[in-house]
Amino acid sequence: MSLAQAVYGQFRKPHGLLGRLAGAIMAARGSNRQRNAWTIELLDLRPDDRFLEIGYGPGLSLALAAGTITEGAIVGIDHSGTMHRAATVRNAEAIRSGRVTLMTGGLELLDGLDEPFTKVMSANVVQFWEDTAAAFEQIASVMAPGGTVATTYQPRHRGATAADAETMAARITGWMRTAGFSDVRTERLPLHPMPVISVLGTKD
Ligand SMILES: C[S@@+](CC[C@H](N)C(=O)[O-])C[C@H]1O[C@@H](n2cnc3c(N)ncnc32)[C@H](O)[C@@H]1O
Numbered sequence: 001m002s003l004a005q006a007v008y009g010q011f012r013k014p015h016g017l018l019g020r021l022a023g024a025i026m027a028a029r030g031s032n033r034q035r036n037a038w039t040i041e042l043l044d045l046r047p048d049d050r051f052l053e054i055g056y057g058p059g060l061s062l063a064l065a066a067g068t069i070t071e072g073a074i075v076g077i078d079h080s081g082t083m084h085r086a087a088t089v090r091n092a093e094a095i096r097s098g099r100v101t102l103m104t105g106g107l108e109l110l111d112g113l114d115e116p117f118t119k120v121m122s123a124n125v126v127q128f129w130e131d132t133a134a135a136f137e138q139i140a141s142v143m144a145p146g147g148t149v150a151t152t153y154q155p156r157h158r159g160a161t162a163a164d165a166e167t168m169a170a171r172i173t174g175w176m177r178t179a180g181f182s183d184v185r186t187e188r189l190p191l192h193p194m195p196v197i198s199v200l201g202t203k204d
Pocket of ligand 1: 011012013014026027032036054055056057058059060077078079080083105106107122123124125128129
């Protein structure tokens with residue numbers, strides 16, 4: 001296995017030295033920064049939103065959300081302790097002031113959160129969930145009626161094609177509808193080296 005493959009293999013759950021390297025790549029890579037910024041734009045955040053990000057990685061979107069959400073709450077969950085440390089450094093001031101709360105763990109943490117959330121997002125995390133249908137049910141259960149969920153995905157695996165983005169969009173659409181989200185729509189960002197999709201839905 002090459003070093004590059006070893007680092008990319010870390011994206012599911014970064015840990016150790018290679019995990020820190022993977023986190024640094026996520027934080028610096030233009031396409032990653034753009035798809036996070038675009039997802040935040042799509043969510044049209046308000047100062048009093050209660051925002052949840054699943055799989056925050058190095059914490060790029062949390063930092064952007066903290067620029068707008070001044071009266072609500074910002075919560076992130078990620079099962080990587082390595083990413084918890086990276087996101088803590090990036091969001092140090094907002095954490096100190098109590099505006100951002102970071103948690104280490106997976107979707108099982110959703111049961112214990114202080115809900116409901118008005119905006120929920122994930123960016124390049126959906127492909128790692130083992131029971132994706134159940135994941136969207138869990139997400140719906142912690143959202144306020146009228147709240148918006150955005151699930152963003154850019155295929156980055158070896159041999160990825162633009163069609164992979166569309167295939168994932170169709171699958172996410174199905175999972176969201178089954179979980180009871182309405183007005184489910186797909187937005188597209190024509191980014192290099194692959195297009196990005198974000199599927200948005202409204203909690204009934
Ligand atoms: C490819 S990275 C994307 C990070 C971030 N969303 C971004 O766009 O910069 C995937 C992240 O999701 C986290 N992750 C994957 N599966 C998860 C799960 N089931 N629960 C919580 N975090 C998860 C990983 O630890 C990793 O930090």
